[in-house]
Amino acid sequence: MSKLSWPHSLVFKALVLVVVIGLIVVFTQHRLYEKDRELGQVVIQRNLALMQLMAENHVEELVRDAEFIANSPVLKNYLRSMSPYALAPAQEAFWVLSTLRPQYDQIRYIDRFGIEQIRVNRRNGQSELVTDDLQVKSDRDYVRKGLALKPGETALSPFELNRENGRIEVPYRPALRAIARLGEVGEYYTPGIVVINGNADQLIHRLVTALPATSELILLNEQGGWLAGGGDQDWQFSITPSATFASSHPSLWESIKSSQTGQFELAGECYNYTWHSYREGEVSSPRWLIGQRRVDAPCTTELLDNVQQGGLRFAIAFGLSFPLLLLWHRASARKRELVSNLEARNEELRLIANESGHGLLRVDAQGCVEWMNREAERLLGWKEADLEGQNLHETCHQFEDGESLHKGPCPTLEALQTGQTYRSEHERMLDRSGSIVHLTMSVSTYGEGGERRAIVAISDIGSHIEMEKTLTELATTDSLTGALNRRSLLQQLDVWTTNATNPPCLLMLDIDHFKRVNDTYGHNAGDRVLKAFSSQIMELLRKGDVFARTGGEEFVVAIRNLSLADASALAERIRMAVAGIECQTDNGDIIRITTSIGVAIYQEGESVEQLLARADGALYRAKHGGRDQVRVG
Ligand SMILES: Nc1nc2c(ncn2[C@@H]2O[C@H](COP(=O)(O)OP(=O)(O)OP(=O)(O)O)[C@@H](O)[C@H]2O)c(=O)[nH]1
Missing domain, CATH: 3.30.450.20 (PAS domain)
Known part of the structure; x- marks a missing residue:
């Protein structure tokens, strides 16, 4: 496997995963923490409120009982009369209250001098009226505080441990005292206070339950x-x-x-x-x-709990998602490897395609170019980027006016439709400049339906055509004068005489005393004369006429659609034109020539050789007649 770049490495992906999960967990935990904290505060506030309410209710009962007994008619009756007969009902009222409220340790009436007058103790689950151990409590804070109250007022003393005979009672008896100052009961009498010792332990136990x-x-x-x-x-x-x-x-x-x-x-x-x-x-x-x-x-419990939970959640989320990350990482690494191999393979194919010597194009199912190699770029004059996506037929097989270069349907499109291979030794395409390029072309397809592709291979045959043309020219023409050679003349005459509806007429020409030209001015001058002679004659001929060099200084003109008289007249025009040729040598000398011409018209049934022989005979007679003349054979 190739070495991975940093963004593709597993460590990087794992770090990204850690950051993403971390952010999600931190975000959610933060919200949870806020809610936990809020809830925790609500619970605490509720607990505190509940405890306050319980304390309030507990004390309320104590205070109301103190006020109730302080305002009870039996106590007031006793205080008004101070009679032993009135004392007993008052004591009984205190005792009854004690039995009804077992949580009260003591219920007392203390007179204005701080001396206990009525006292009921609660000991071992029993209410006891104390008559023989009434004490002086004037030195106690709660007594002083109570006697300082205005008549009818109530007060609450602080929590404190109960003292007996100046000592703290053991086991501790925490007390909470309600003190009610009696209202005025007589003109000459100042009443004392009612003191109820509430059991503080009970209140504390109640608060704990909240x-x-x-x-x-x-x-x-x-x-x-x-x-x-x-x-x-x-x-x-x-x-x-x-x-x-x-x-x-x-x-x-x-x-x-x-x-x-x-x-x-x-x-x-x-x-x-x-x-x-x-x-x-x-x-x-x-x-x-x-x-x-x-x-x-x-x-910070909620915070710590949340951090702990967050850590756990992070670990679970990471633990669950890491295997998936690993799978994904492996799959994407494998995919990258395949893509990289494919790209390398494509590059390799591109190199091979470029070196193949053929122009190659790949077109999609619609015939649009997807890819082309350098040779195709060279042949068609298009750059791959410019031709890419364009329809090959519309771009390279069609003139601007829509006329197609193909006689039938486009072979590329047809191959794409049928899936069959197409080959042509001579195909024409338009290059970017609109010029026709001659090519061999083969179209091979692969794939099916909309996925079908075609590889179009093209090779330049322009040079072959040129070469063929040259070879043909070499084989059929005389290189010095450009006239056809003897073989071509004979071939053409064969064709013309086979279909004798329009028989040919021959003019056989021979330059007079040509040997003297060579001998006098040299062979090169002789060649120049031959060229000038040929050019002069070709100027007088029409398209379709044949002009051939059949020997050193011997030529034949073959023409159709001509009567013997017209042929003779043409021969005469040629003779005169040749007589007018002035050919200059390198030394500045002027060479003048004449020609003898034998004319013969094809006669039904004769062979080409017989026709030539008759023209040759006429030429012979022209030579022996004194040269520079036309004779008909
Ligand atoms: N310069 C040159 N001379 C050629 C060429 N082919 C043939 N000849 C010469 O043409 C001359 C032909 O001479 P002859 O056959 O004796 O005929 P002539 O001198 O033209 O005399 P008549 O035909 O009887 O008028 C020869 O000397 C050949 O060497 C050629 O391609 N170039």
Whole structure:
């Protein structure tokens, strides 16, 4: 196989394939990535919104319960009367609420001095009314905050771990407290607050259910302390104030605080968050950061997944298309090889055709030229490029007025129609200048129907014709004088006497004393005289008359359609014309000659020899009669 050029090499094609597949994969993956990312963001936003809604509903119940019990008539009745009889119904109302809301750890009424007056605990699935261990809680933040509320106002305390007797209760009991300040119940009485300790764990568990398995909840308080999602650091802010997210990542925390929602990446994991506050602006409530962490997945997960998928798709597409490329490459290489061989073969044929000595043309089924060799170009005067596509018959076999050079149909077109070979030893064609060229021609066809082609081979026979003409002339004429020779004369006389309807008349001429001319002026001068003599006679003859040299200085004129008298008169004119010839020698001498002429007309039944003999006899008598005269035999 020949060496391939770079654009045809397999490596080049493979590179093109790589680029094309690469571009397609990058384009489609990019679009997929955009969609994935969009979808991922939608899912995250939905998760965050869902968690916010769950938190809002959870707290709403807590707050409403606190407001409900704070406004309950039994509590107000007790506070108005402060009677032990009124205390029991109030305690019962607290207890009933506790049994209805098992998620509440404590429901209490704390008076304006911060002392617990009514308290129901929820322990081990039971609601317990506590009467003998009521404590002073005036030092607690939530109590101070609650007593600072205006009557009828409600507040929410931050998440914190429950403390018992000044110590954090273990196991941890994270609490979220709703505090409702009682409205005015009497002119001289300032009421305290109702505090419900909601179980924060329950809220956290609920929030977790809003998330897919691949994500974990993160919950931080306003100070950056971990409530959930911080592992060992959850709730540690209550014990060690520095064990917070804010302390671990101060600058990150600053940026998180400044934006309502956002995304960040830590330790290769992606976090999304939103700040949430219960009834924003309506109720005094702390802010929490609710969010999700994608486990072991960075924020660029979609991008990385897409790159990975893209790589896989690229490999599959390349793996599937490369064998096809290989097949195509082999097929096209084979085709190129064949085409190249064909071209080489064509070139070879063209060389052979050019060297063959024949003019060759290939014409299609319609007779239009497809190709021609140099010899054909030379013979017809056309360049291949100019004749290509032109109809050979119309161009080279037809005159401008449409008249054809062929008597019958064009042999090339006929050969194309019949599929038979045509040969002619003498064909005529028109060359580019419109001159007729004499040729031998053969037309061979191959193929069938519309695919049939003809090879037209032509050879110049113009030179042969010339040569034949020369040879014929040499064989029939006298080279010195141009007159016919004796043999031709006899042939012509044979023809004329065979069909004796129009019998010939002979004038036999002999230059008088010609030997003297030779002897006096030389042989060359004698030749010149012979030429001048012949020219003079030929001038007096008409087309169709025959003039022949039958001996050294002996000539015969043969004429038809002439009576003996007319022949004698012609002989006399010739005699006189010859007498007028003045032939100059090289020395400037003038030679003058005379001729004797014997005339005889063909007589029915005699032979050519007998006719000649009678003319010769008449000549003999003219010579012996004194020369320079005409005698009839
Ligand atoms: N220059 C020249 N002389 C020729 C040629 N053919 C024949 N002769 C000469 O022609 C002469 C013929 O001479 P003769 O036969 O004796 O006749 P003549 O001299 O013409 O005398 P008459 O015919 O009797 O008048 C010879 O001397 C030939 O040599 C030729 O081709 N050229």
